[in-house]
Structure formats: structure tokens, C-alpha cells
Amino acid sequence: MRTQAVEDYLKVIYDLSRGGGPVTTSSIAVRLSVAPGTVTGMVKKLSALKLLSHESYRGVMLTEAGRRIALEVIRHHRLVERYLFEAMDVPWDRVHAEAEKWEHVLSEELEDRMDEILGNPTTDPHGSPIPTRDLEVEESESEALASLAAGQRATVSEVGDEDSAMLRYFAELGLFPEAGVEVLSVAPFNGPMTLRVSGEECAIGRQAAEHVYVTDIREGEVEDELAP
Amino acid sequence: MRTQAVEDYLKVIYDLSRGGGPVTTSSIAVRLSVAPGTVTGMVKKLSALKLLSHESYRGVMLTEAGRRIALEVIRHHRLVERYLFEAMDVPWDRVHAEAEKWEHVLSEELEDRMDEILGNPTTDPHGSPIPTRDLEVEESESEALASLAAGQRATVSEVGDEDSAMLRYFAELGLFPEAGVEVLSVAPFNGPMTLRVSGEECAIGRQAAEHVYVTDIREGEVEDELAP
DNA sequence: TCAGAGTTTTCGGCTATCCTAAAATCACCG
DNA sequence: CGGTGATTTTAGGATAGCCGAAAACTCTGA
Structure with a gap:
């Protein structure tokens, strides 16, 4: 069943x-x-x-029972992702697909073993929290990058991991967990945003920006810079 | 398909x-x-x-096509066993059951990664040969321990890995690949054999002895010892 | 309020894998 | 040679998931 x-x-x-x-x-x-x-x-x-x-x-x-099973599977998934990334050097954009298959065959025992080997990690390589053994998770208070306004700065907390092409794109831009971003401009009509990510400027479409989550949002000094 | x-x-x-x-x-x-x-x-x-x-x-x-698929699966299985045993410290008697599940979800890419991490191992933890990437195996020229006669010495090459209780038993007796054995006596009517394994004497039933394979069989000096 | 448009459910059907029980076949022995 | 027990196949049925298309429902806008 x-x-x-x-x-x-x-x-x-x-x-x-x-x-x-x-x-x-x-x-x-x-x-x-x-x-x-x-x-x-x-x-x-x-x-x-x-x-x-x-x-x-x-x-x-x-229901609570359903939630528990979901969290067990998610814990498996994220632990496996972390393991593949860290212990086996599988590239960032591939760990999701592999973990998708492994999550269903991982025994509790091996899960513990991985957890131990990794030193009880709290997030997977894409920044999502790994539920604890007793299935607690704190879903982070993050906003989509797409919802930021020009001039705001923030820290990337998590990126969506479903699409490996998108992940490769994020990696290219330097958008991974912990990275700092500054929004330089936001085009109207759902147009692209320009960002500064670790010194580099780049543009990103709104659709992709929906899949990048940020925390620690603060106002930057850009407005002042733009003032005459 | x-x-x-x-x-x-x-x-x-x-x-x-x-x-x-x-x-x-x-x-x-x-x-x-x-x-x-x-x-x-x-x-x-x-x-x-x-x-x-x-x-x-x-x-x-x-058919040849069927054999190829079988060997691919067996390569997966044995590499995973080795990986679990060596890289993750899973106990000897448990690796088989875990590998049984993993073998079906391992991608070629990850298989290569494991192979590399392990340094291209040639046998699994129970002594069975791991087929090469191009699916060559040399099935060893081994005999069942059960078929030896009193006085013969040999080296364990492989033990059957299906039954984990039996594996624990073998481990207890010291019967794992590379171990030297000497057959001290063989009881008639399919009765037990007594062995010397790494200095220790022990008895083993014929049924279990069917699942231990040995190579390098040579005559010992026991007969001389027994002579008056 | 009521007619689309869009969403959700129902219905009949398909494939893969398994089971049990009966029928077919084989193998051996007197 | 024929009967009998063991093995193997056939037959009928079950379950889990999936699909496509028709029917049922909801929502929205005039």
C-alpha cells in the first residue's frame, strides 16, 4: 500500500x-x-x-498521515541530493533527477548512514531544508526574486530544482544559495530584471526569476546613486 | 520494455x-x-x-541480447554492493538486500562515478567478479567447499550472498574471500565437515558448505599427521 | 440568471504483473 | 506399455496505474 x-x-x-x-x-x-x-x-x-x-x-x-509520508520522501530526496552532490561529486543540475529515482529505494538505515556521513546537513544543494529525522521542517520565509523591486538587495536562499536546464542557467549567472543579489532594474509588463550577482551584471526573465527565492531583503543605495 | x-x-x-x-x-x-x-x-x-x-x-x-542485459544488471548490483560496503560501511550481510533495490535505479553515469571512486574494483564484497564496462566476466574456476575431501586445503574465492543469516554465519567462522581453509574431516552421509580457518577449528554443515566456493585446491599434510 | 469556457469526474479500456486451479506433458518404473 | 507423480502450461481472474473521451460541474460575464 x-x-x-x-x-x-x-x-x-x-x-x-x-x-x-x-x-x-x-x-x-x-x-x-x-x-x-x-x-x-x-x-x-x-x-x-x-x-x-x-x-x-x-x-x-x-491529512497528518499523508503529510508524514510526504515529509519522509522529501527527507530521502534531499538527503540523497546532498549525498550525490557532496560525496559523489554529481553536478548540481543532475542531482535532482537521480534523487528522484533513489528516494524510493533508500532504507531508513542507509538514510541514517548518509545523514551521518554528511554530518547532519540541514539543506539540500538547492537550498531547500531537509526535514529532520522526526520530520520537522521550517519552511523558510522566502520571497520569489521576481517579486523584488529595483534597488532591493537580498540573499538567495533556494532555487527551484525541477528543471535542470534552468539550474544550469542559474549556475551560469551565479545564482545559488547564499549568493547576494541586487536588483538594478525591473522592466515593466513583466519584462526582464537586471541584477548584480557577485560583482557581475546580468539580466534574467521574470519566469526564471519566479524560481529563485530570496531572504534577508533590504533596500540598497541604488536610488541615491541614480539621483542627480 | x-x-x-x-x-x-x-x-x-x-x-x-x-x-x-x-x-x-x-x-x-x-x-x-x-x-x-x-x-x-x-x-x-x-x-x-x-x-x-x-x-x-x-x-x-x-540469447546474447538477454545475456547483455543480465550482465548490466549484475554489474550494477555488484558495484553497488562494493560501494555500500567500502564507501558507506554497510555491514557485509546487508549489502545484498540494499543492492537488490538500487541496481534498478542506478544510471550509467553514477555507475561510472562509483567505479571511479572505488578504483575499478574487480569483485564484490562476497568475492563475485564485477563485469567490466563492456560486460566481460571471467567466471572463476571454483568448486564448492562441500565437494572437498579431508586433508585438502584451499582458498575461499566467493560466498553465496542471498541469505544474510548465512552470511553472518560465514563471517563468524571467518569464511570470507581470500581466507584459507583446511578440511580436517568430512562426516559420511552428507554430514558436517570440520575445518581449520585462520587457526580456528570449526564445523560446518554440508548445505552451508555448498554456498562457499574455493579455488587453489591443494593436498595438505594431514594424512601424514594422522599416520601412526 | 444563464450560456459558454474551463475544470473535474466518470467510464470503458489497456498493459504489466501476479495468483489459483485445472489441464497437458514428461519421466520413470513395474 | 501404461500408469502415476512431478513439472509445466493454460485459463480465468485480480490489482495497480495509465489513457482518452464523454458527462458533470463551477465560474464568470453579460
Whole structure:
């Protein structure tokens, strides 16, 4: 009763519900690359297993039991990512895809072993927090980079890890966790932003900027510089 | 068309056919803990895929294509075993079970990475040879320990890794690859053998001794010692 | 308020893998 | 040669996931 499919569904539902509010079946379908009807079927099953509650035509919400399983899987995933990156030197943009497969076969014992070898890390290579053994996570108070205004500075806390091409792009720009960014300008009509990242100037589209999260936002001195 | 089940079937068929001659469906069924009829069905499928040939009521034999897949899976399995044992300190008797799950999710890229980290090992922790990247293996010229006679000495080359309780037993006796053994006596009617392993004397049943393979068999001096 | 448009569910069907039980075949022995 | 026990295959059915298309529902805008 805890197949790979079940784990995958719970994981993406957890992820999608981080935005708050119920999760639609279509959003799940998109994330899992599955037909909408398939999701309805699986949701019924998970509901029967009391892993989530489902209001027809409304959406879905994890129960505590479902949340626990989701967090277990996420812990596996992020620990494996960290392990691959740190202990095996797998490139930043590939660890996600590998971890996606490993997360389902990792025994608790080996999980502990990895945790120990890595010295109980708290984040994965993309900056996402690794749930503790007793499944506590503190979701960070981060904003999307896309939501910053010109003149603001911040620190990258996390980057979305689903798209490896995008990750390569972020790496090229120097946008990884801990990096400082300064927003130099923001074009209107959802246009590109220009940034200063570790000395270098660069431009980034709004869509990509949605997948970079920042904390520690503060006003810069750019406005003063621009004043005559 | 290359599901985990397919890989598992090919792997055990390869393993069973090492003894020479065709492989019966029932032996496959036993190894995979599956009903006999299930095996017939899968065998038909693999036969259609030209991964093996099947003569009804006679048995099954891998084709070259089937053998290649089997060897890929076995390479994965044994490399993972070595990695778990050496790089992650997983106990000897547990690596098999973990590897059994990992072998199906290991990418070629990560396989290479492990191979490199380990320095291109040639055997797994139980002494079985790891096929090379281009899938060459030299099956060793080993005999079962059970087939030795009193007075013979030999070197352990390999131990069967399926049963972890048996592996713990072997470890206790000191029977692991490279160890020297001397057969002190062999009881008749398939009775126990007494051995000297690294100085210590011990007894072992014939059934267990079937799962220990030895090479470099030579006559000892025990007979002289026994003479008046 | 009610007609699309868009979303969600239902329905029939497909594949992969497994099972049990009955039928077919084989192998051996008197 | 034929019967009997063991092995193997066939047959009918189950479950888990998936799909496409039709039906049901919701939401929004005039």
C-alpha cells in the first residue's frame, strides 16, 4: 500500500500545498505528467487510505498521515541530493533527477548512514531544508526574486530544482544559495530584471526569476546613486 | 520494455544457467518467489522480445541480447554492493538486500562515478567478479567447499550472498574471500565437515558448505599427521 | 440568471504483473 | 506399455496505474 506512485503523489501534493490552500487535481496532473482523470482515480484511493481529504471539484488536502509520508520522501530526496552532490561529486543540475529515482529505494538505515556521513546537513544543494529525522521542517520565509523591486538587495536562499536546464542557467549567472543579489532594474509588463550577482551584471526573465527565492531583503543605495 | 521485473528475470536466469544447461521455469519461480504459471507467462514475453529462447516443457536459455542485459544488471548490483560496503560501511550481510533495490535505479553515469571512486574494483564484497564496462566476466574456476575431501586445503574465492543469516554465519567462522581453509574431516552421509580457518577449528554443515566456493585446491599434510 | 469556457469526474479500456486451479506433458518404473 | 507423480502450461481472474473521451460541474460575464 505504499507504492512509488503513492509516494510521488503525496510528495507533489505536499509541495503544491506549500502555497497555502487546497490543491487542484489538474495541478497535480501537470506536475506528474499524467492525465487529469488519472489523478482523480488516485486521489480517491489516497482518500480511502486516509492520506488526504478530497472535496469533489474543490481540491485536495493532506491529512497528518499523508503529510508524514510526504515529509519522509522529501527527507530521502534531499538527503540523497546532498549525498550525490557532496560525496559523489554529481553536478548540481543532475542531482535532482537521480534523487528522484533513489528516494524510493533508500532504507531508513542507509538514510541514517548518509545523514551521518554528511554530518547532519540541514539543506539540500538547492537550498531547500531537509526535514529532520522526526520530520520537522521550517519552511523558510522566502520571497520569489521576481517579486523584488529595483534597488532591493537580498540573499538567495533556494532555487527551484525541477528543471535542470534552468539550474544550469542559474549556475551560469551565479545564482545559488547564499549568493547576494541586487536588483538594478525591473522592466515593466513583466519584462526582464537586471541584477548584480557577485560583482557581475546580468539580466534574467521574470519566469526564471519566479524560481529563485530570496531572504534577508533590504533596500540598497541604488536610488541615491541614480539621483542627480 | 525494460521493467524491473524483466531485469530480475534475466538476472536470475543468467545466474541459474551458470551451472550449464537449460534453466527450468520452476527454478526461476523459486528464486523469484513467484508462482510457476507466472514464470511461464513472463518467459513467453521475454521470448517474444528475443531475450531468451524457450522450448516448451524443456527450459529456457538466454540469447546474447538477454545475456547483455543480465550482465548490466549484475554489474550494477555488484558495484553497488562494493560501494555500500567500502564507501558507506554497510555491514557485509546487508549489502545484498540494499543492492537488490538500487541496481534498478542506478544510471550509467553514477555507475561510472562509483567505479571511479572505488578504483575499478574487480569483485564484490562476497568475492563475485564485477563485469567490466563492456560486460566481460571471467567466471572463476571454483568448486564448492562441500565437494572437498579431508586433508585438502584451499582458498575461499566467493560466498553465496542471498541469505544474510548465512552470511553472518560465514563471517563468524571467518569464511570470507581470500581466507584459507583446511578440511580436517568430512562426516559420511552428507554430514558436517570440520575445518581449520585462520587457526580456528570449526564445523560446518554440508548445505552451508555448498554456498562457499574455493579455488587453489591443494593436498595438505594431514594424512601424514594422522599416520601412526 | 444563464450560456459558454474551463475544470473535474466518470467510464470503458489497456498493459504489466501476479495468483489459483485445472489441464497437458514428461519421466520413470513395474 | 501404461500408469502415476512431478513439472509445466493454460485459463480465468485480480490489482495497480495509465489513457482518452464523454458527462458533470463551477465560474464568470453579460
